[in-house]
Amino acid sequence: MKNCFTVAMVMSLALASTLLLSALPASAHHSSAAFDLQHPVTVKGKVTKFDWSNPHAFIYLDVLNKNGKTDEWRVEANSPNMLSRVGWKRETIKEGDEISVTGAPAKNGTSVMRLDNVVLPSGQKMDGQGFSYGH
């Protein structure tokens, strides 16, 4: 009985999250049309540069691809102004950090991504588009 109740609760919460997420417009302050929002990817790598400037913060990342070569990814986050309102600081990401980034890749196949979230070396997860969803 208790188990059934737990299952029902988990299912309801999952349904609630799905409904809420689907209600949010998937768009940043500029056009996100160049990015494939339907097929997010996750890559891990070492930060070579972090640009903390408007209109977007950029993370540059060296990522080892499956052929053993290194791709340089450019990862676009929201503006520092808005990111700082959801807890980011200019030193949140540092050169040399090993991080994991998840986001929408460029539709044209280049190693460019619109960041959804980043997992820092500490394991902390940060929202890469804070307030873009109309909060």
Added chain:
Amino acid sequence: MRARYLILLLVFVAWMFFHVRHAASRVQQQAPSAKSSSSLSPRDLSGVWFISEYHQNILPNEDPPFQPWAAALYKKRDYEKSHADPDKGPDPTPRCIPPGIPREMIQPFPWEIVMARDRIVMIFEYQSLVRQIFIDGRGHPADLDPTYMGNSVGKWEGDTLVVDTVGFNGKIWLDPKGLPSTDALHVTERIRRVNYDTLSNDITIDDRKAYTKPWTVQKLFTLKPGWQIKEYVCAENNLSH
């Protein structure tokens, strides 16, 4: 028993969903909220405001009454945006061109209203722009140079600030999605503080060169206590659109 729990939970979830979705939609005349300061004049619009629900299209659920050429241009912009390199696109704002009015109001960046005796000043974070709305009874200058932000004058109708803006250069997009405008653009805004932390703006677009008739959309803004307008330098890192 089990089924009852499930039904109860599903009802709760459905209620939550609709509550969240509709909480920020159309606001009718409301009594001031409990947070409202009794000394606050309804004409005091000051504060840092932020779009309550951001959409790239200013009209989220419909198309405006396009002139044929404007519909074609809108479609072309949409196509170019989804096929362009992320570094390049048709939107003028990533090249640091001002978004103009009404787009600057609905960007997902805060802006602040400062009230002065003869004018109301809007300080926009996005692109660090300033808009002055003169409320001392003056009209628009006779010979206006066309600009991105236009020329704004306002007057009070009850507790609603009615702002009239003309003098546009025809280069702006009305929203981030790419609604066209021309130099015939005439924007009328009816701005009102519906409660302590909500500002409502009924925006009417009259641009007969681009649209067959005027159209109106209501946008809501939420007060952000504790936020300050920050510097925003577009040209510094202008990589994306």
